[in-house]
Amino acid sequence: xxxxxxxxxxxxxxxxxSLIAVVAFYVIVGRANLLELGAAxxxxxFAANLGIIALPxxxxxxxxxxxxxxxxxxPAGAITIALLSGTYGLPIEVGxxxxxxxxxxxGLINGLLTTRTKVPSLLITLGTLTIMQGxxxxxxxxxxxxASIPLKSPDWAKFLFGHLIGNSHQVVIVWWVVMALAFGFxxxxxxxxxxxxxxxxxxxxxxxxxxxxxxxxxxxxxxxAMAACFVGMCGAIQFNTTQVSGxxxxxFNVIASVVVGGVLLTGGFGSVTGIFIGTLTFAIxxxxxxxTAINPNWANxxxxxxxxxxxxxxxxxxxxxxxxxxKKV
Amino acid sequence: MTGSSTxxxxxxxxxxxxxGPIDVLHDITLQVRAGEVLCLLGDNGAGKSxxxxxxxxxxxxxxxxxxxxxxxxRFDTPxxxxxxxxxxxxxxxxxxxxMSIGRSFFVGVEPTKGWGPFKVFDRKKANHIAINAxxxxxxxxxxxxxxxxxxxxxxxxxxxxxxxAVHFGARVLILDEPTAALGVKQAAHVxxxxxxxxRRGLAVIFITHQVMHAxxxxxxxxxxxxxxxxxDFRRGEKSREQITDxxxxxxxxxxxxxxxxxxxATHDGHPPPTHx
Numbered sequence: 001x002x003x004x005x006x007x008x009x010x011x012x013x014x015x016x017x018s019l020i021a022v023v024a025f026y027v028i029v030g031r032a033n034l035l036e037l038g039a040a041x042x043x044x045x046f047a048a049n050l051g052i053i054a055l056p057x058x059x060x061x062x063x064x065x066x067x068x069x070x071x072x073x074x075p076a077g078a079i080t081i082a083l084l085s086g087t088y089g090l091p092i093e094v095g096x097x098x099x100x101x102x103x104x105x106x107g108l109i110n111g112l113l114t115t116r117t118k119v120p121s122l123l124i125t126l127g128t129l130t131i132m133q134g135x136x137x138x139x140x141x142x143x144x145x146x147a148s149i150p151l152k153s154p155d156w157a158k159f160l161f162g163h164l165i166g167n168s169h170q171v172v173i174v175w176w177v178v179m180a181l182a183f184g185f186x187x188x189x190x191x192x193x194x195x196x197x198x199x200x201x202x203x204x205x206x207x208x209x210x211x212x213x214x215x216x217x218x219x220x221x222x223x224x225a226m227a228a229c230f231v232g233m234c235g236a237i238q239f240n241t242t243q244v245s246g247x248x249x250x251x252f253n254v255i256a257s258v259v260v261g262g263v264l265l266t267g268g269f270g271s272v273t274g275i276f277i278g279t280l281t282f283a284i285x286x287x288x289x290x291x292t293a294i295n296p297n298w299a300n301x302x303x304x305x306x307x308x309x310x311x312x313x314x315x316x317x318x319x320x321x322x323x324x325x326x327k328k329v
Numbered sequence: 330m331t332g333s334s335t336x337x338x339x340x341x342x343x344x345x346x347x348x349g350p351i352d353v354l355h356d357i358t359l360q361v362r363a364g365e366v367l368c369l370l371g372d373n374g375a376g377k378s379x380x381x382x383x384x385x386x387x388x389x390x391x392x393x394x395x396x397x398x399x400x401x402x403r404f405d406t407p408x409x410x411x412x413x414x415x416x417x418x419x420x421x422x423x424x425x426x427x428m429s430i431g432r433s434f435f436v437g438v439e440p441t442k443g444w445g446p447f448k449v450f451d452r453k454k455a456n457h458i459a460i461n462a463x464x465x466x467x468x469x470x471x472x473x474x475x476x477x478x479x480x481x482x483x484x485x486x487x488x489x490x491x492x493x494a495v496h497f498g499a500r501v502l503i504l505d506e507p508t509a510a511l512g513v514k515q516a517a518h519v520x521x522x523x524x525x526x527x528r529r530g531l532a533v534i535f536i537t538h539q540v541m542h543a544x545x546x547x548x549x550x551x552x553x554x555x556x557x558x559x560x561d562f563r564r565g566e567k568s569r570e571q572i573t574d575x576x577x578x579x580x581x582x583x584x585x586x587x588x589x590x591x592x593x594a595t596h597d598g599h600p601p602p603t604h605x
Contacts, residue, residue: 195436197425206436210438
């Protein structure tokens with residue numbers, strides 16, 4: 001019982017309950033086959049691609065900042081590797097480094113602009129989002145003459161970044177799980193994690209207490225942009241081609257996943273478990289509907305309702321956590 | 330002023346502060362010694378906040394000197410001031426409401442255990458030290474370091490912030506209106522903690538506009554009016570009424586009261602209408 005109470009005070013409580021509620025709804029009302037739903041790759045692939053970006057974006061949100069430029073960084077990562085290793089025939093290693101390097105540079109710019117000015121990071125990354133969309137389209141059209149750039153990858157790169165496990169599950173699922181474990185350790189076990197919470201709680205007090213706030217914020221922006229490039233890069237390796245669009249829908253999906261996962265939009269509260277389960281929940285709501293007897297036209301209504309309910313539960317559990325004090329014995 | 334034998338820890342000499350053409354502080358001269366509580370009294374807008382910000386390194390004085398242990402010092406940032414042992418605790422105490430007691434206590438100086446990249450935050454140790462520090466100030470009701478700071482009462486949060494400052498070696502404690510938002514019991518609690526800090530040999534600067542609270546703990550009082558020290562006296566030299574009158578800028582409370590009573594007597598017991 002005590003364990004359950006403790007879980008309910010955690011930032012992931014609402015995400016876990018939402019996940020259970022959504023699956024129950026699809027199985028009971030939608031008459032979905034639980035085994036079939038569980039074995040399906042569609043929602044898990046969707047979740048993994050979202051989740052890799054949701055992890056750093058979630059940490060950034062806990063630190064009190066937001067990044068939406070990843071919407072353009074996904075195609076940017078794909079185009080970069082395809083241009084370098086496809087159009088110009090350079091080794092795939094160069095393409096991979098180029099793609100991640102571009103992420104690091106854009107993340108650095110986002111971080112510097114955010115920490116040097118008082119402009120909210122939402123607006124700054126809205127700017128870099130649009131700039132990078134322009135750069136991506138211009139780069140693809142002027143250098144390759146086409147938005148779909150072909151890319152042939154050697155077997156090892158295909159194996160690491162772009163093959164299907166059991167012909168259905170993308171290998172990025174493995175990356176997502178490994179990254180979730182690493183991010184969980186980083187946020188909840190190391191002192192840097194404590195700095196992230198302090199940053200989101202009160203930036204000035206954190207700085208006065210000796211937290212290197214500027215470096216920390218920049219590092220988080222770099223992680224977020226690099227994660228987006230990584231997702232784009234994996235896509236290009238798997239599908240042997242690129243698209244300049246796509247990625248925009250990720251902005252809404254990633255932020256929704258993070259918030260469903262119990263991260264406070266204004267910072268200072270959240271957990272990696274929550275972000276992980278929030279992403280799973282969002283993916284199942286989104287993709288699971290096709291396994292049910294529910295008319296697909298209802299999809300957005302169900303997604304929206306789930307989001308609102310999850311937010312309300314988050315609010316409720318956060319209050320509970322604040323009011324908590326152990327009973328006197 | 331009856332002189333004390335010990336020399337002051339923190340001293341301001343003829344400190345002025347202007348923002349552009351506006352002079353906010355004029356010729357402020359103040360001293361505070363170890364084991365002494367200096368109460369800074371003043372109405373809203375008297376310049377108390379600006380003075381705190383100068384002592385805690387947020388603002389640099391336009392002219393004048395700050396001395397610590399008799400040596401001239403310069404605080405360019407709040408970090409400078411806190412490294413020299415000046416800790417400022419603001420009205421709402423803990424500033425990380427959604428962090429646990431143990432975690433917020435050690436922000437920036439987290440205890441770790443383990444090795445290399447697997448160095449982990451030592452939650453047990455952090456909670457243990459934080460709770461001990463808090464309990465040594467008489468807050469025995471709290472024994473779980475995992476509780477969130479936002480769930481504590483106002484007085485408990487103040488106490489936590491003071492205990493934290495003392496634990497990390499503060500010598501001068503600046504308390505910015507610590508009792509302003511608190512109820513009677515909670516305020517009494519904070520006042521006890523101020524006394525405890527004083528007993529431990531800290532120099533305390535207690536900013537308030539509640540004369541009763543100041544008189545309960547103060548050894549030395551300075552009244553600020555329109556950016557200048559209007560009066561500087563020691564415990565027992567002035568009565569509560571005299572201090573209140575001083576803060577109101579000369580217009581005595583008794584005068585105000587008789588005016589109101591006079592009005593009510595001629596207006597069927599209605600108080601005078603208020604003009605913003």
